[in-house]
Amino acid sequence: MCRKEYPGKALVWRCECGGYLEVAEVPAFVPSAIQTLPSLWRYRRLLPPLPEEATVSMMEGWTPLVRVPLSAGEVSCKMDFLLPTGSYKDRGATLLVSYLKAAGAPHVHDDSSGNAGAALAGYCARAGIPCDLYIPAHASGGKLAQIQAYGARLVPVPGPREEAKKASMADAASFYASHNWHPLFFEGVKTYAWEVWEQLGRAAPDHVVVPCGYGSLVIGAYRGFKALRDAGEIDRLPRIFAVQASACSPVYQAFAQGAGDVVPVTPGTTLAEGIASGSPLRGREILEAVRATDGAVVTVTEDEIVRALRLLARRGMFVEPTAAAAPAAADRLLREGRLRAADETVVVLTGNGLKAWEKIRPLLEGGVS
Ligand SMILES: [Zn+2]
Known part of the structure; x- marks a missing residue:
């Protein structure tokens, strides 16, 4: 890693050098910072800071x-x-889409074997952010139906998972909201x-x-x-x-x-x-x-x-x-x-x-x- 820093609100998914990004400062764990909410947002103060008003949540987390x-x-x-x-994947999607909303992303895309795509599509639907998803054509039907039901544009890609990734990385028309790249x-x-x-x-x-x-x-x-x-x-x-x-x-x-x-x-x-x-x-x-x-x-x-x-x-x-x-x-x-x-x-x-x-x-x- 080259240690170049980007502002928290910047729409970036990887470093100029081609490396993946990490959050520069993660708060130290302090038990007294845990809130009583029955959702992973009970840890809001222990997670990278995101503006509360931009939170895109369906009370995910705190599973049995x-x-x-x-x-x-x-x-x-x-x-x-x-x-x-x-x-x-909803655990990652709620943070990622909250960040996309805070950063004002007008339109996003990602590639997925199915579940992350469904999660991103669901949370983008809730946030009102248009979303295109490159998914292997052989993915389970339930995941494909879910993505379409949430209103995302489904792009089935024949061949192995890597082909969907290639197609997605070549899409320069919108922000690459990659669940595998974004920290x-x-x-x-x-x-x-x-x-x-x-x-x-x-x-x-x-x-x-x-x-x-x-x-x-x-x-x-x-x-x-x-x-x-x-x-x-x-x-x-x-x-x-x-x-x-x-x-x-x-x-x-x-x-x-x-x-x-x-x-x-x-x-x-x-x-x-x-x-x-x-x-x-x-x-x-x-x-x-x-x-x-x-x-x-x-x-x-x-x-x-x-x-x-x-x-x-x-x-x-x-x-x-x-x-x-x-x-x-x-x-x-x-x-x-x-x-x-x-x-x-x-x-x-x-x-x-x-x-x-x-x-x-x-x-x-x-x-x-
Ligand atoms: Zn770098």
């Missing part, structure tokens, strides 16, 4: 933390698939770590297991819990386990090889469309977060994803295949003894099953094994 028995032990599930647009999106996602800490009685869990594509949940957990440790609220960081699909695992490969950065791959086909990212922008930071917490990057097979999806549904939780990757990994780690059943393991459930019902229905034949 629910005990769920998997086949090899119990975990606590963070129910982020219950957020307003049906995925954890405020990551600042919003980290609030789930603070909620978990509050919900566990102001304690850190032993382990956090999250799906990993571009890594916002990994980086969010790391930054969120690190802020708590820096403030003396917790003694140690939870181990962070990042989960990828076997069919697309560039971060896993870098981790397994002891590499410092991620080498891009061509994604294979996987049900976990939300993490089929061949070239994560912040690969280096994802690897650092996992290593600094003594965690790991693990992969799950398509069979494991389907088994976890069915198991969760039989516990009353209907999540999309991408979301099932995390409990699938947690169950295997428990079975292998890499996680202990007596430990507090938090698994983030990221996306609602209703978004992908067409893809899920054929997976249910044969019942639960």
Whole structure:
């Protein structure tokens, strides 16, 4: 990074040097600054400052933390698939779109595997900001319908996820409100770590297991819990386990090889469309977060994803295949003894099953094994 600074209200998504931006000054964590609001905006004073009158919110956040028995032990599930647009991406979208509104963005665009696009479309609808979204043509129908219903212009792009990114980056007609580039999106996602800490009685869990594509949940957990440790609220960081699909695992490969950065791959086909990212922008930071917490990057097979999806549904939780990757990994780690059943393991459930019902229905034949 070149350390060039831009004013907080500037409409920029990356540095002139081509690097990604970070928020220059994030407030230190002080528990007394937490407000009583049942929304992630309870942490407003602990987040990068945004003008209150420009806030674009649907009272997102403060999702339940629910005990769920998997086949090899119990975990606590963070129910982020219950957020307003049906995925954890609302945490980033509420900050990003509030910033867009404050900065007076007249028209924006982004690319997404689906959920971030739906989140951005929903929050832009609420803010009255026109929005174009480049989405892989093979994305789940529910996500495409959602984006159109919110009034955004949907641009389906054939081919892998990277093609949608290329088309979006070539669009110079409006501001690139990229959830993968813009630092405020990551600042919003980290609030789930603070909620978990509050919900566990102001304690850190032993382990956090999250799906990993571009890594916002990994980086969010790391930054969120690190802020708590820096403030003396917790003694140690939870181990962070990042989960990828076997069919697309560039971060896993870098981790397994002891590499410092991620080498891009061509994604294979996987049900976990939300993490089929061949070239994560912040690969280096994802690897650092996992290593600094003594965690790991693990992969799950398509069979494991389907088994976890069915198991969760039989516990009353209907999540999309991408979301099932995390409990699938947690169950295997428990079975292998890499996680202990007596430990507090938090698994983030990221996306609602209703978004992908067409893809899920054929997976249910044969019942639960
Ligand atoms: Zn720079």
